[in-house]
Amino acid sequence: MRGVAKTVLSAVLGTVLAFSVAQAYEVPAHEVPVPDTVSDALKKSIERGVNRGWNHVPKDAAAWNRAVANSAAHGEKRAMALASELGVTVEEGTMAGVKVFTLLPSEVKPENQDRLLLHIHGGGYVFSPGKSGIGEGVMMAAKGGYKVISIDYRMAPDHPYPAALDDAMAVYKAALEQYPADRIGVFGTSTGGGMTLALVLRAKAEGLPLPGAIAPGTPWSDLTKTGDSYYTHEGLDTVLVSYEGMIRGAAEIYAAGHDMKDPYLSPVYGDFTGFPPVLLTSGTRDIFLSNTVRVHQKMREAGVNADLLVIEGLSHAGYCMLPMDAAEARFHFGELDRFFSKYLAKKAD
């Protein structure tokens, strides 16, 4: 597989060279050791090397659907085991006709009684349907004692853009009928982070009240191959590995010919003025580090209260894939808990 990866990367880099031969420099091949500065759980994950499926891109819609169904079967088992372990109940339902899961911790904290977190799962607008998408929502419900509603939005290839965002908007509007906007937080990772940003951009455009706080984790803020870390962290990020695999495949099948620089697809091109407080997370090996920091810088320049975490040794979305008690997951979810606790309004407010 390592040989295959090298060949594919060389092919990719040939393209790069074609337009930037006088404007690039070479980083020599190098082994990256397992850092001493991360949790044992993350060490074990890094020892396994890069995700071997990163460039197995399905070649048509039927193949996508088979790949998604296969991974969802495993994902659902893992997520339900996690819910059971953490004492989170999972209830299926619909809001405004969209499938959702209500995730309830063993105890909703008193200060969170009148608050709601909306969770938007990741998976490149193709993966993690149904219960296989709830894991991160379960972790947050348990960590902070929140009621979480996880949105099971429609996805590509059967439902390309704007179906996913339409579904998230429909659930957000339905939530607004039950909760004041300033008691609603929205969060999600990767595609879920990008959708969190797009949801607020669209709520602004539609004149809706904005959520009280949002936490887009390592957001897929640019569907095009634009941004430094798509190149600099190629082959380094153990989860996504390279744009030239699942990332490009998923971007193309979701955008389905729509302009990928539309802010509802690539929210880094949107106007963040007026956004509520934001907490962004990435990692030192994350291929979406630039997707994260470009959004952060643009938000700060627009006067938004935007905070950034970059976690040592972490690849894309790594905090969702570690046990809750690993230092990196504890840090990320602990920060999200403090963040929502600080910025979401309470009934007494």
Added chain:
Amino acid sequence: MRGVAKTVLSAVLGTVLAFSVAQAYEVPAHEVPVPDTVSDALKKSIERGVNRGWNHVPKDAAAWNRAVANSAAHGEKRAMALASELGVTVEEGTMAGVKVFTLLPSEVKPENQDRLLLHIHGGGYVFSPGKSGIGEGVMMAAKGGYKVISIDYRMAPDHPYPAALDDAMAVYKAALEQYPADRIGVFGTSTGGGMTLALVLRAKAEGLPLPGAIAPGTPWSDLTKTGDSYYTHEGLDTVLVSYEGMIRGAAEIYAAGHDMKDPYLSPVYGDFTGFPPVLLTSGTRDIFLSNTVRVHQKMREAGVNADLLVIEGLSHAGYCMLPMDAAEARFHFGELDRFFSKYLAKKAD
């Protein structure tokens, strides 16, 4: 030189392999293009490729002194030209017997009349003596309309640890006789960032009042080769390039046999409890990204109000090397200005 770099890196990686052969994976050689997402000035800097002097480590004290003197001659000219261009006056003096430069902008802003910024320059505890070290202080004085005192502390090889920190402490104590601690800010980049952290650790240990706010830019928080980005960004960072050059050389000649994990040398090992508000800056190509985020995470876990900026496309300390009007320098110094303006006390407070 590229051939040389490869050979040196391979030698280094041989060592890495020796202790982590079963725990590492290989990142293939790859060209990194100039990002579309950075300023024209940064693009030009990246187009020049990596710093060709990164591994020209002087072999004895006399050779260090010659290398420092050579680079200081150029550095002083650049710094004085910058001061003149930005309308900052430079006055030589001493505080508590330590050489300092008082940097005064054309106008000290009204709200900054009774505030002081202490600047601690970078340079690996060996480079940038005298006026060659004031550039960053000049930029900050001009950007925010602050009175800045830049500390010309003693350095290796003639004055190894703890001379540099002793001098910074002496100036801080002298400043405390003129300003309440909560109107004093401390900032600096690289070694100056590490010293900013060490100064607060030592002020805590000595029971002194702490400064009102500090901004350690991409701080040299770990003098040992510990932390993910020393490895992952090897050959990528255009400024420092690799630990196995000037970094190791400077660490050894400054520490001079002292334990490099002493928090006064490697402040990441210190206890940050009780620190004032902190603003940290790094970049997506910075070999000190881990030096920065390890400090950030530890501070947040200690309950410190610590904020992080990671600037797109930037290598180590890049914001100090760009024109003031480049987007990256504007962002960094603009954030520092807002930060000190927000957190330093004023006379009326």
